[in-house]
Amino acid sequence: MGLTVRDRLVAYRNLPKFFSLVWKVSPGLTLVNILIRILQAIIPLGLLSVGKYIIDEAIAITHNRALPYNHLWKLIAIEFILILVLIILGKVTSLIDELLGERLTNDTTNMIMQHAAKLDLVQFENSQFYDKLERARQQTSGRAILLTHVFSQVQDLITITSYVVVLVAFNPWVIIILLSVALPSLLGEFYYNNKNYALLRSQTQARRELDYLSLVASSDVAAKEVRLFDLSGFFINKFKKISHSLYDAKRKFGVKRVVVSSLISIPGVVGFYIVFFFIIQRVLQGTLTIGGLTLLLGTIRQLGGLMQNSARRFNAVAQGAIYLTDFFDFFKIMPSITIPNNPRPFPDPIVSGFTFEDVGFKYSNSDKWANRHLNFTLRPGEKLALVGENGAGKTTLVKLLVRLYDPTEGRITLDGYDLKEYNIEDIRKQMGIIFQDFIKYQMPASINIAIGDIAEVDEEKLIISAAKQSLAHPIIDRMPGKYQQMLGSHFDTGVELSGGEWQKVALARAYMRDSQIVILDEPTAALDARSEYEVFKRFSDITDKKTAVLISHRFSTVRMADRIIVLDKGEILEIGSHEELLQRGDRYAELFELQAAGYK
Numbered sequence: 001m002g003l004t005v006r007d008r009l010v011a012y013r014n015l016p017k018f019f020s021l022v023w024k025v026s027p028g029l030t031l032v033n034i035l036i037r038i039l040q041a042i043i044p045l046g047l048l049s050v051g052k053y054i055i056d057e058a059i060a061i062t063h064n065r066a067l068p069y070n071h072l073w074k075l076i077a078i079e080f081i082l083i084l085v086l087i088i089l090g091k092v093t094s095l096i097d098e099l100l101g102e103r104l105t106n107d108t109t110n111m112i113m114q115h116a117a118k119l120d121l122v123q124f125e126n127s128q129f130y131d132k133l134e135r136a137r138q139q140t141s142g143r144a145i146l147l148t149h150v151f152s153q154v155q156d157l158i159t160i161t162s163y164v165v166v167l168v169a170f171n172p173w174v175i176i177i178l179l180s181v182a183l184p185s186l187l188g189e190f191y192y193n194n195k196n197y198a199l200l201r202s203q204t205q206a207r208r209e210l211d212y213l214s215l216v217a218s219s220d221v222a223a224k225e226v227r228l229f230d231l232s233g234f235f236i237n238k239f240k241k242i243s244h245s246l247y248d249a250k251r252k253f254g255v256k257r258v259v260v261s262s263l264i265s266i267p268g269v270v271g272f273y274i275v276f277f278f279i280i281q282r283v284l285q286g287t288l289t290i291g292g293l294t295l296l297l298g299t300i301r302q303l304g305g306l307m308q309n310s311a312r313r314f315n316a317v318a319q320g321a322i323y324l325t326d327f328f329d330f331f332k333i334m335p336s337i338t339i340p341n342n343p344r345p346f347p348d349p350i351v352s353g354f355t356f357e358d359v360g361f362k363y364s365n366s367d368k369w370a371n372r373h374l375n376f377t378l379r380p381g382e383k384l385a386l387v388g389e390n391g392a393g394k395t396t397l398v399k400l401l402v403r404l405y406d407p408t409e410g411r412i413t414l415d416g417y418d419l420k421e422y423n424i425e426d427i428r429k430q431m432g433i434i435f436q437d438f439i440k441y442q443m444p445a446s447i448n449i450a451i452g453d454i455a456e457v458d459e460e461k462l463i464i465s466a467a468k469q470s471l472a473h474p475i476i477d478r479m480p481g482k483y484q485q486m487l488g489s490h491f492d493t494g495v496e497l498s499g500g501e502w503q504k505v506a507l508a509r510a511y512m513r514d515s516q517i518v519i520l521d522e523p524t525a526a527l528d529a530r531s532e533y534e535v536f537k538r539f540s541d542i543t544d545k546k547t548a549v550l551i552s553h554r555f556s557t558v559r560m561a562d563r564i565i566v567l568d569k570g571e572i573l574e575i576g577s578h579e580e581l582l583q584r585g586d587r588y589a590e591l592f593e594l595q596a597a598g599y600k
C-alpha cells in the first residue's frame with residue numbers, strides 16, 4: 001500500500017508538534033541550527049553572484065589592460081571566504097544534527113518508557129496497542145533522521161526561492177518554461193518514491209521473517225535445538241528463498257524506475273536548452289554579460305538538482321512523519337486502572353482480609369472467562385494455596401488480587417472496601433510477589449534480588465538476608481564476584497545459573513520488602529524436591545504472621561497451606577484444608593492420590 005496524497009498531508013500535520021518536541025529537547029541547539037541553515041541557504045546565491053562579478057571583471061581587464069586588479073582580488077577573496085564559511089557551516093550543521101538527533105532519541109525513548117510504565121497490563125495485551133508501542137519504540141532512529149530531513153528541506157526551499165527570484169528578475173518566462181518542462185520528472189520522482197515505499201512496506205513482514213530466521217539460526221537462543229535437530233540447513237534454505245524473492249522484486253522495480261525516469265527527464269533537458277538558446281541570444285545582442293550568463297546557467301543547473309532533491313525529500317519527510325502519528329497516539333493512551341482522588345489508607349494490619357464477591361474476569365483479547373463466580377475470603381495471616389490444571393485461572397486470580405487487572409464483574413474488597421478505593425501503589429508495596437515467568441535480569445546478583453524493593457538497592461545486609469531466606473546465598477557466595485557478580489550470559493563477565501538457581505535468586509525478591517502479603521506463583525517449579533521442601537519450610541516460618549498465596553503443582557508443598565482452593569475452568573471447585581479436601585474424596589483427593597502414586 002502506497003501513501004496517498006491525503007496520507008502525506010495528514011502526516012505533514014504532525015510536523016508542528018514534532019518541531020515543538022525538538023524545541024523542548026534543546027531550544028539552544030534548535031535555534032543555532034535554524035540560524036546556520038538560513039546562512040547556508042543564502043550563501044549559494046551569494047557565491048553565484050560573486051562568480052558573475054569575477055568573470056565580468058576578468059573580461060573587462062582582458063579588454064582593458066590598464067584597469068587595476070584590486071577589485072578582482074577583492075572579489076576572489078570574498079568568494080574564498082564564502083566557500084570556506086559554507087564548508088565550515090556544513091560541518092557544524094552535521095554535528096548539531098547529530099547531537100540534537102541523539103538527544104531527541106534519548107528523550108523520546110525516555111518519554112516512551114515513562115508512559116509505558118504508567119499503563120496497565122490490559123493495554124499490553126491489546127495487539128493494536130502493542131503494535132503502536134513497538135512502532136513508536138522502533139522509530140527512534142527514524143525520528144533523528146526526520147529531524148535532519150526537515151531542516152534540510154527548509155534550507156533547500158530557501159535556496160530555491162532565492163534562485164527563483166533571480167530568474168524571475170531576469171525574465172519570468174524562464175521560470176515558467178523551466179517549471180513546466182521539469183514537471184514530468186518531478187512527478188515521476190514522487191511516483192517512484194511512493195512506489196518504492198509501498199514495496200518496502202509490503203516486504204516488512206517478509207523482512208521480519210528474515211530477521212527471525214537469522215536470529216534462530218545464529219543466536220544463543222536456539223543454539224541447542226539447532227544443533228541437536230540439525231536445523232541450520234532448513235533455516236538457511238528458507239532464508240535464501242525469501243531473500244531471493246525480495247531481491248528480485250527490488251531489482252525489477254529498480255530497472256523499471258531507471259528506464260522510465262530516464263525517459264521523462266528528456267523534456268527537462270530540452271527545456272533547459274530552449275532557455276539556454278534564449279539567454280545566449282541576449283549575450284550575443286550584448287544585453288547580458290558573460291558573467292550574467294554564468295550566473296543564470298549556474299542558477300538553472302543548481303535549481304534542477306535542488307528541486308529533484310526536495311521532491312525526493314518531500315516523500316521521505318511524509319514517510320517519517322507518518323510514524324509520528326503512532327508516536328503521538330501512544331501518548332494519548334491513558335491507563336484504565338486509576339488511583340482515586342482520595343485513596344483510603346492501606347490497613348496495617350489487615351483486619352478482615354480480601355474478599356472476592358462473585359468475581360469474574362475476561363482478558364480483553366478473549367471471549368472466554370478466565371475466572372468466574374469467585375467467592376471466598378483471604379484472611380489475614382492465612383496461607384492459601386491455589387491448585388488446578390494448566391489454564392485453570394490461578395495466575396489470573398492472583399493478578400486480580402494485586403490489581404494488575406480489575407474484575408470484569410463482581411468486586412474484590414479489602415477490609416470491606418473496594419480495592420479500587422485504595423492507592424494502587426500502596427497495594428503493591430504491601431505485596432511481595434514472584435511470578436512463574438519472573439525475569440532473569442542480566443545484571444549483578446545484588447540487583448537481581450533488590451528488584452523486589454529497588455529503593456533498597458544499596459542495603460547489602462538486607463539483600464544478603466533475603467538471599468539467605470530464599471536459599472540463594474550459598475549460590476551467590478560461591479561465585480567469584482559474590483553479590484556484585486553479573487548474572488546471565490549476555491555480558492562478558494556474566495555467569496549463567498541453572499533454572500533452579502535462578503528461581504532461588506528470584507525468590508529472594510519476595511523477602512526484600514516487609515510486606516503484609518506474599519504471593520508465590522509457582523516459583524519453585526525448577527527446584528529439586530529437597531530445595532522446594534526447604535524453601536517452603538523456611539517460607540512458612542518466616543511468613544508466620546503474613547498472609548500468603550501460593551500456587552504450586554506439587555501437593556507435598558500445597559498440603560502445608562491452611563486452606564486450598566481447587567480451581568477448574570476459572571471457577572472454584574473445592575475449598576478447604578488438606579485433610580478436609582482429602583476426606584471429601586473429590587478432585588483434590590483424586591489429584592493428590594495420582595501424584596502420591598507416582599512416588600510409590
Ligand SMILES: Nc1ncnc2c1ncn2[C@@H]1O[C@H](COP(=O)(O)OP(=O)(O)OP(=O)(O)O)[C@@H](O)[C@H]1O
Pocket residue numbers: 125363365366370388389390391392393394395396397
Ligand atoms: N494474557 C492473556 N490473554 C488472554 N488470555 C489469557 C492470558 N493469560 C491467560 N489467559 C487465559 O486465561 C486462562 C487462565 O490462565 P491462567 O494463566 O490464569 O492459568 P493458570 O491456572 O495459572 O495456568 P498454569 O498452571 O498453566 O500457569 C487460560 O485459558 C489462558 O489461556
